[in-house]
Amino acid sequence: MGIEGVNSRIADIQSRILALQGQQAATTTSRARTETPGQATFASHLQSAVASTGAPDKSYKLNSKGVPEDLAAYGNGKIPPEALGRVGDTRHQLWAPAAEKLNRMIEDAKRDGVKIGITDSYRPYAEQVDLVRRKGLYSQGGLAAKPGTSEHGWGMATDLDLNSEALSWMRKNAKNYGFVENVPRESWHWAFRPPS
Ligand SMILES: [Zn+2]
Numbered sequence: 699m700g701i702e703g704v705n706s707r708i709a710d711i712q713s714r715i716l717a718l719q720g721q722q723a724a725t726t727t728s729r730a731r732t733e734t735p736g737q738a739t740f741a742s743h744l745q746s747a748v749a750s751t752g753a754p755d756k757s758y759k760l761n762s763k764g765v766p767e768d769l770a771a772y773g774n775g776k777i778p779p780e781a782l783g784r785v786g787d788t789r790h791q792l793w794a795p796a797a798e799k800l801n802r803m804i805e806d807a808k809r810d811g812v813k814i815g816i817t818d819s820y821r822p823y824a825e826q827v828d829l830v831r832r833k834g835l836y837s838q839g840g841l842a843a844k845p846g847t848s849e850h851g852w853g854m855a856t857d858l859d860l861n862s863e864a865l866s867w868m869r870k871n872a873k874n875y876g877f878v879e880n881v882p883r884e885s886w887h888w889a890f891r892p893p894s
Contacts, residue, residue, distance in 0.1 A: 775823030815859030
């Protein structure tokens with residue numbers, strides 16, 4: 699998120715603290731004052747306000763292709779296991795920050811009664827080569843990216859199993875989690891755009 703997002707979160711936290719302090723003033727005056735509101739109380743209000751809004755998103759330095767520089771240094775399709783995160787209890791993995799957002803999105807959709815399934819995720823280089831063999835190059839009417847250029851090779855794209863309800867949920871909400879529908883002819887393919 700940009701600085702505006704951070705500022706609005708800070709404003710939100712400040713207003714929560716004020717509200718909590720107001721509540722506390724009301725309750726402490728209605729009974730004997732046994733505790734002194736001070737820094738400790740402020741800290742605990744701040745902590746609970748932060749916990750309920752989530753920590754501000756880290757932002758990333760992106761290269762000209764929109765790939766975080768740290769990630770790009772590994773090479774497409776060569777991301778080490780420690781930089782990857784698991785999607786739910788599936789075998790699927792994405793770049794860890796993308797996995798975290800996807801997991802949150804799947805949970806939130808579930809709460810809305812919408813099921814988001816996953817069919818593909820991080821794709822190591824050898825699998826990208828194999829996919830071209832099986833599905834053809836996208837540039838030639840197929841469905842596979844040139845090996846070494848796939849967003850899947852960065853762990854920054856996922857293929858989802860979406861019914862029409864889930865697809866409209868995604869088109870409305872996915873951007874809030876950093877996911878965008880960015881390939882024509884592939885409404886299942888959603889790429890992660892890290893905050894920069
Ligand atoms: Zn895909």
